[in-house]
Amino acid sequence: MSRTERLLDLLQILRRHRNPVPGHVLANELGVSMRTFYRDIATLQGQGANIEGEPGLGYVLRPGFTLPPLMFSTEELEALVLGSRWVARRADDAGLGAAAADALAKIAAVLPAELRDEVEAATLLVGPRTEHVALVDAGLIREAIRRERKLVITYGDVERTIWPFAIGFFEHVRIVVAWCELRGDFRHFRTDRIQGITATEDGYPRRRAVLLKEWRQTQGIPPDSGT
Known part of the structure; x- marks a missing residue:
């Protein structure tokens, strides 16, 4: 695992928790030493991540830090594309379907070229919806x-x-x-x-x-x- 991937994994782990997590628990999940863990925390804080905590008390990521589009993995992009396509094809009303399509277009617009190609070439498709007629909006x-x-x-x-x-x-x-x-x-x-x-x-x-x-x-x- 590259250091970039490890930093991303650390961010994702922190995002899953609302309360402080002990450093040794995070280090064990990442499979790194405490020294490496402390260095990774310092790196993320230096890049703007609002991580609060200290040894013995645990660490928590406060809201507000966003990942640049470059940080999406191929599988994460596939999940976003599949979910958006499902809503666009299966929504009960045009408004929700159009919102899903617009959201995917906005994501694709800010991606680097190589990742934008991944979105456009995504091969996870959604079949036609079965008949379901809602009588109300x-x-x-x-x-x-x-x-x-x-x-x-x-x-x-x-x-x-x-x-x-x-x-x-x-x-x-x-x-x-x-x-x-x-x-x-x-x-x-x-x-x-x-x-x-x-x-x-x-x-x-x-x-x-x-x-x-x-x-x-x-x-x-x-x-x-x-x-």
């Missing part, structure tokens, strides 16, 4: 989630007031995860079965992050699983 649901606002939906023949806080994207269906006032519990609503939707200015009684955490606990989902 999914953009309204995403906006309500961002603003932490209640929605009034018609689901089947029943009108419900819900607190939407997540959307699950599955191969054949999209699921709105929400607290349902009618049931007094968490419920899952398929977007292709929502007959009508009305946005409101009424905020949630609890924060979105709290609802998501509580829902994960009820489902037995680890907090950092990405689900």
Whole structure:
């Protein structure tokens, strides 16, 4: 492993942790001596990384440090391209699909020429989407989630007031995860079965992050699983 790769790995390890990590733990994960670890920390700090800590207390990377585009590995670029292509092809509305395509174009625009070629030649493709017809504008649901606002939906023949806080994207269906006032519990609503939707200015009684955490606990989902 080159020193540049090792420095990148150290940054990525630090990014995974919000609390200080002991130096010996970081050195062991990198497979280097403590002397080399201290030298790498000093190098990153000299390049502008806001790493706080000292021997015996641990180290933490504060927000605000961004990697130059040159630092993307080939696999990281493939992941970005595949994810953007998936959203562009499978999004429920044109707005989200266009945003994914625009984001990928912005990334490609600032890459060095050789990495830009990697993006354009990426061979991880997304197949055509299966039929999934949403009767309502999914953009309204995403906006309500961002603003932490209640929605009034018609689901089947029943009108419900819900607190939407997540959307699950599955191969054949999209699921709105929400607290349902009618049931007094968490419920899952398929977007292709929502007959009508009305946005409101009424905020949630609890924060979105709290609802998501509580829902994960009820489902037995680890907090950092990405689900």
